[in-house]
Amino acid sequence: MKTFSYLIIGSLFAANFAHAQSAHAPVGLNLAGVVDWSTQLVFVDVFKQAREWIPQRVSGGAWDTGEPLNLTSAGWIASLAPGQAAGTLMTRDLAGHYPAGQYICLYEGEGQIDFGFDAAVTSRQTGRIVLNVTPGNGGIYLKITATNAANPIRNIRVIMPGFESTYHSQPFHPTFLEKIKRFKVLRFMDWGNTNNSPIVKWEQRATPSYVSQGHARGVALEYMIQLANTLGIDPWFCIPHQVEDDYVRQFAALVKNSLAPNLKAYIEYSNEVWNGQFAQAGYAQARGLALGLSANAYEAQLRFYSQRAVEIFKICEEVFQDRARFVRVLAAQSANAWSGTTVMDWKNAILPAAALAIAPYFGGYLGAPQMQARTQSLSVNQILDSCAVDIVRTMAQALENKRNAETRGLQLMAYEAGQHLVGFNGVENNQTLTDLFQAANRNARMKQLYLDYLQRWDSMGGGVIAMFSSIGLYSKWGSWGLLEWQDQTTTAAPKYDAVLEFIASTTAVARGENFAPTSFTLAQNYPNPVLLNQSATIQYNVPRAQVVRLKLYDVLGNELKTVLHETQTPGSYRVRFDSAGLPAGVYFYKMEIGSERQVRKLVLVR
Numbered sequence: 001m002k003t004f005s006y007l008i009i010g011s012l013f014a015a016n017f018a019h020a021q022s023a024h025a026p027v028g029l030n031l032a033g034v035v036d037w038s039t040q041l042v043f044v045d046v047f048k049q050a051r052e053w054i055p056q057r058v059s060g061g062a063w064d065t066g067e068p069l070n071l072t073s074a075g076w077i078a079s080l081a082p083g084q085a086a087g088t089l090m091t092r093d094l095a096g097h098y099p100a101g102q103y104i105c106l107y108e109g110e111g112q113i114d115f116g117f118d119a120a121v122t123s124r125q126t127g128r129i130v131l132n133v134t135p136g137n138g139g140i141y142l143k144i145t146a147t148n149a150a151n152p153i154r155n156i157r158v159i160m161p162g163f164e165s166t167y168h169s170q171p172f173h174p175t176f177l178e179k180i181k182r183f184k185v186l187r188f189m190d191w192g193n194t195n196n197s198p199i200v201k202w203e204q205r206a207t208p209s210y211v212s213q214g215h216a217r218g219v220a221l222e223y224m225i226q227l228a229n230t231l232g233i234d235p236w237f238c239i240p241h242q243v244e245d246d247y248v249r250q251f252a253a254l255v256k257n258s259l260a261p262n263l264k265a266y267i268e269y270s271n272e273v274w275n276g277q278f279a280q281a282g283y284a285q286a287r288g289l290a291l292g293l294s295a296n297a298y299e300a301q302l303r304f305y306s307q308r309a310v311e312i313f314k315i316c317e318e319v320f321q322d323r324a325r326f327v328r329v330l331a332a333q334s335a336n337a338w339s340g341t342t343v344m345d346w347k348n349a350i351l352p353a354a355a356l357a358i359a360p361y362f363g364g365y366l367g368a369p370q371m372q373a374r375t376q377s378l379s380v381n382q383i384l385d386s387c388a389v390d391i392v393r394t395m396a397q398a399l400e401n402k403r404n405a406e407t408r409g410l411q412l413m414a415y416e417a418g419q420h421l422v423g424f425n426g427v428e429n430n431q432t433l434t435d436l437f438q439a440a441n442r443n444a445r446m447k448q449l450y451l452d453y454l455q456r457w458d459s460m461g462g463g464v465i466a467m468f469s470s471i472g473l474y475s476k477w478g479s480w481g482l483l484e485w486q487d488q489t490t491t492a493a494p495k496y497d498a499v500l501e502f503i504a505s506t507t508a509v510a511r512g513e514n515f516a517p518t519s520f521t522l523a524q525n526y527p528n529p530v531l532l533n534q535s536a537t538i539q540y541n542v543p544r545a546q547v548v549r550l551k552l553y554d555v556l557g558n559e560l561k562t563v564l565h566e567t568q569t570p571g572s573y574r575v576r577f578d579s580a581g582l583p584a585g586v587y588f589y590k591m592e593i594g595s596e597r598q599v600r601k602l603v604l605v606r
Helices: 015-020 174-180 221-231 245-258 279-290 297-320 337-348 369-376 380-407 431-442 445-460 494-511
Strands: 003-009 027-030 054-057 077-079 084-090 101-108 111-117 119-125 128-133 140-147 154-159 185-187 234-239 265-269 326-331 355-358 411-414 465-468 535-542 546-554 559-568 571-578 585-593 596-605
Touching (some): 119 140, 140 154, 185 221, 221 234, 221 245, 234 245, 265 297, 297 326, 337 355, 355 380, 369 431, 380 431, 445 494, 445 535, 535 585
Parallel strands (some): 234 265, 355 411
Antiparallel strands (some): 003 571, 054 084, 101 128, 119 128, 546 559, 546 585, 585 596
16 A cells, blocks of 8 residues: 655654754744833843833823924933923833832933832932832833933933842843743844834944834844844844945944854845835835836836845955855745745845745735635634645745745745734724634644644755744734743743744754653644655654554545554654555544544645
């Protein structure tokens, strides 16, 4: 009928197989943006995530008067008009998910600072205010009601309990570091507020001394580099679309001189320049048409993107003087392979590039306007069933992009990845749909979907896959966070749990170690469908020593063969399936581990 072989991924597998599987897909992470209402608490000094200054009155009046504020070049209040005040917020709308206790506010200059909402002043002295914070949903409200224009209030810090002596040398919250430390690459697209960026000159960027890292300028490059160095994780930077060459040179010099020498930088020009919803797409199209790169507007847009990306790569190479220090990433639309070939083929962009990156999201079609009536009639399980099917389609598109990239000598990566359950073009306002999508993201079955998804990408030979995104609350705009809260447990976050399990299993394989998964998982075979007389791979996890049975059935439920029946120790396993001898058609394979069972469909085609 056919032949099967199973191979244990762990210390027991054959040496030649271990060598072949040592280069699993590295899992990266897109970090959520830094804002006052983010559930991702990056800094122990919460003022680094403070909101833009709100013009107010010393007493009474509107929450936001709309009056202009006189600011220093670093964003501090330079002076206040008579009766004018300036307020800001930290840890807003977090429903108590941030530390309670004694916070310390440090500052320089002369004036009056008041606090409110979740914070109450317990003592004051020049340059130092002690606060008692009882976390709620209001957050910490800070209001400057007076400042000396000759010596204005500046360099405000609001430090969480226990970090007053270490906040400067160790600015990142230890729980934040713990949640992200297992990833191999950190993409800083949202930290840099890359989409629609107004930045042109180096002098316009955020710096560590700027009033807050939560303003429109985004997070300082220095903090991105410091985070990468702290964790020993490769950074992925996105260069704003309008910047001058001088910006690129200074960026490259700072990275070269500050990034740990054992780390490499991934460098990408902007973000999704193929995507018309962002300003960078319109900019590229206008520039492409003006330069006469094509009479077709979209082709001109993609060609300009490719051309400018190559210019940036070449500047970085001049500065680094070492190609091994950075990875040159071109990006394209996953569902439109033509966008990738257009970007790669323009003026031999493949020569200075190293990788093509796509965003192979699954489930996105369920939020389309034309699907609204159908989708809202589905149950959560049916939503997840649809996602399982869509993963197959998504990976087929990814495989096409991979082949296109490899024929041009480039590796395929994913700049963003994961589920895309969100309404769009007006459907985001459908609360029924939003509730369904959020429930699906929280459902325990989502873990298995993510494991299947990652295992398919890995089996396909994909490179870095950067999940989107780290930590964030769900809303009508999407359920993007692997975690909803920074203090959320792994078991309460199925997507995060799956990603960590995948990382643990593949890391163990690379090190030649045993891996003990937490649950029984059976992945869909890859590829699917399978061409006759070719092989496919089935991956599964055994959480504890159990009798494992794997059987093959036809569509009528007739058992064709017992493939495996033995006791296996905890670990990750692969079954390699050879279709020789089987006719084209639909089959099913069932795996039983103890009292648990899972079934998957296998399709053979000519």
